[in-house]
Amino acid sequence: MPEKLPEHATGKNRFQTAPATLFMDRFMTLVIKAGGALVITSVLGIFFFIFFQIWPLFAPASVTAAKSIQLPDNHYSIIGIDEWGSLPFLMEPDGKLLTADFETGKIQEIPIDFAETPQPRFTAATLNKREQEIMLGTNDGRFFLVSPNFSSSESDGRQLITINPRAASPESIGIPTQPILSIAYGDSGTQKLVVAIQPDGEGRRISASLYKRKRSLLGAGKTSLEATFDLTSLISGTPTRILVPGTADSLIVTTSDGRVHFLVLGGDNNGFSVIQTFAPFDHLENPSIAAATFLFGDVSIIFGSESGENCIFSLYYPEGGDKRLYGLTHEFAELGATPHFIASTLRNKAFLIGGGNKLSLRYSTTDSIRWQQSLPFNPVNAVISGKYQRMAILDSSNKLHFFEIHDPHADSGWNALFGKVWYEGVSSPKWEWQSTGGSDDFEPKYSLIPLIFGTFKGTLYAMIFAVPIALLAALYTSQFLDPGSRSMIKPVMEIMASLPSVVLGFLAAIYIAPLIENEVPSLLLVAAGLPVIAASTGFVWSHLPIQFRKFIPAGREWIVFLPILFASGYVLWGLGPAFEAIAFSVTDPTSRERIGDFPAWWPAATGTTYDQRNSLVVGFMMGFAVIPIIFTITEDALSNVPKSLRIGSMACGASRWQTALRIVLPTASAGIFSALMIGLGRAVGETMIVVMATGNTPIMEWNIFSGMRTLSANIAVELPEAPHHSTLYRTLFLGAMVLFLLTFAVNTVAEVLRQRLREKFKTV
């Protein structure tokens, strides 16, 4: 009979689990689940937040009908609008302005005092939107310049726009007795060019008057007639339309046969000469031009053909040419009707084209149709407000329709962000990033391609530098180095990994870049020479008789190697100037002597640039940031290869190198691959080093001696200049999204490959 056991050894509750244990277990399960869900939710949340930030970049314009006002029956020659878009004005043939208030719907006829009796009769009118001036041509060869003189006041908390038109005294142009059929002018501030078409017997006469304004200290000086020109003989065919750019030094004449003449003032005779004649719709059965107008900036002309084709010609230097000529830069889908008018904005490169019952809002730079609709009326003229927020459309029954435009990112979209875009003034479509410029009519360029390219370039150069060093160092440390030295190296490398990248970037920009700038040949010698010397030293060492080698225990060969490497590195660096004189010599422009000068030799030899802050510096410094990461993870992966495999290989008579190469490396390949991918991720997302050491030039060339701009650096650099919810602001978010997707794709591919490698080289 066993002795009597104590209660706790026999009682039922010895099978029970303490309630506290159960509670903790369930509670912690819950906490962990909640934590996991929270992590997934926040990642998704960030993703959706960024998505909603960038979505408007790709959204079409939203255009909504706001109001319609019936105007008195009349023939309105021009339609204009104030900069707030609430008081459109139309020109009546008898020299009165008709305004229609958007807020109140009130129609008002405002007479203009021409200080002349009888009232002059007007045969032509043109509106200069940029100057907000109306030019009226009379039936007796004169013209009046009328300024609407908008003023804004506040009453009852509402903005009140009033108009108070004033006419300047008339000037004569061309033949005094003939009516002006068409008139146009441009005003650059210092000179003004007025061009008019008048009937002249059977044909038509084109006359131009050039006025110069002398500026004095007391303000705008007197404007005086400088010269008059008869351009009739320069134009073949019947002129139909004149366009004069704001520079007032050239003009465009279209003729009834669909040709466009580009005339420029200047040259030897100090007169006009035809620089270029082209026919935008030459390929069509009916080549005549139905509508044409300057795009904002007066560098591009929008043309519409009778059959509804729509294209844009821009001024640029053709490849190899020395003169700016017009060339086809953008083509759009057909309107589906003969365009009646084309109205450009003063805000951006958008324009409105209408004809039949079709109305289409288009954006020139990106070749995109922002909005297009078939209307229940036939538009005959239109104007877009200065802020690109409202448009007023006059239909064939003299009804004025207001539409609200909500299109904050008109210049954006797939084409602008990822496609090659033909910007004004350049000779071919390009991927370009330039978010801000000096002038108001500067067009921001938002192509992400140079940034993606820069990201890849920086990553590539960093990896070229880092991967061989990190992998070989890890292999040496884990497989060859004696354990004593290894236990020193690893923590040191891990400390290196924790070095803030801003410190590395600072070092790169302030110290390394200026140092490398003048010592590239030395650097090249060291980079090429050290591996060769290391390899040959190793070769000689392994062929030394064992009597010499036995003094250095296996794993401590670095005691012999390091002094040799340091000494040869020092010697090679010192040989740099001599090498430069031999291999990279250029002729000094002042002394006419051959001197070694790599920064001058490189551009001369390769035709590419040489910048002080270049990809070499970045590759070098970013490599420094990446090396410890790759090294540490690779070293772990290599050291984690089961010892039994190494010993098994050694027992087969394999050398340390054979074991490392044939057994350890393949077995650790999954881990090494992870290391490379984590290093790659670090390089892709690295910001501070790139910001500080690259010059941030968004260029697209692989040249190692030029800079770059990466997606991450771009965000850091542009952030302070991006107004909330602006296109730039959203484009920066898009850059973040691209970066996110890039790393996501890289990581996913890496993970799949890693799993395969792990499956292939799994050990028992």
Add this chain to the structure above:
Amino acid sequence: MINNDSTEPRPDFISIRNFSFFYGKKQALFDISMDIPERQVTAFIGPSGCGKSTLLRNLNRMNDLIDDIHHEGDIVIHNKSIYDPHIEVISLRKRVGMVFQKSNPFPKSIYENVVYPLRVAGQNKKSILDETVERSLKGAALWDEAKDRLHESALSLSGGQMQRLCIARAIANRPEILLMDEPCSALDPIATVKVEELIRELKEEFTIVIVTHNMQQATRCSDRTAFFYLGKLIELDDTQKLFSNPASKQTEDYITGRFG
């Protein structure tokens, strides 16, 4: 036991002379002297920690891989010290193959596992490699099971097959000596029987030294047995004699199961 081969086997093929071995300051082997005869199976038995594996691993200098070790005395194979500075340890290991307690096939195909010793010796000729694979796998009694899946991963084999693969690998380059460190300890009885049969066949060609915890195994497949205790060689004799009539009291206690 008398060997009737045509060439005379040397009774002192491996000669261990006053050998002591130290892990750092700790002495693992004390002044061991023994001869191991050619083409016979010599078993090392003894309780855990008695130094038998240490001695075995010294025969092909695998202990060199461990830090902070030193030895006194000498081991002579074929009249030549293995510590001779003129001898490359790699070529020593080519002469002395080894099979480990835990099978350690490389994460490669069966074929590549077997030819590994040839590959690292620079042999890449297909005909030679093919012949070696067939001969070695036959020698390790694995040919019939593996011949149709030579290019599958070695890790698809069962535990016993893996160990025989490791034996095939160890004999692929035809070493003179085969060291086996408890080759059956991780195997089931059926696989153990197969490996033991294999050992009996292999001794026709190789000088085998086997470390085992299993005294039945020592009696089944060895010709001579050495009993170690606390780093000292207690007794070395013909297996039959040692197990039936041990000279030392310690040996008797061990083999009758009084300790160990």
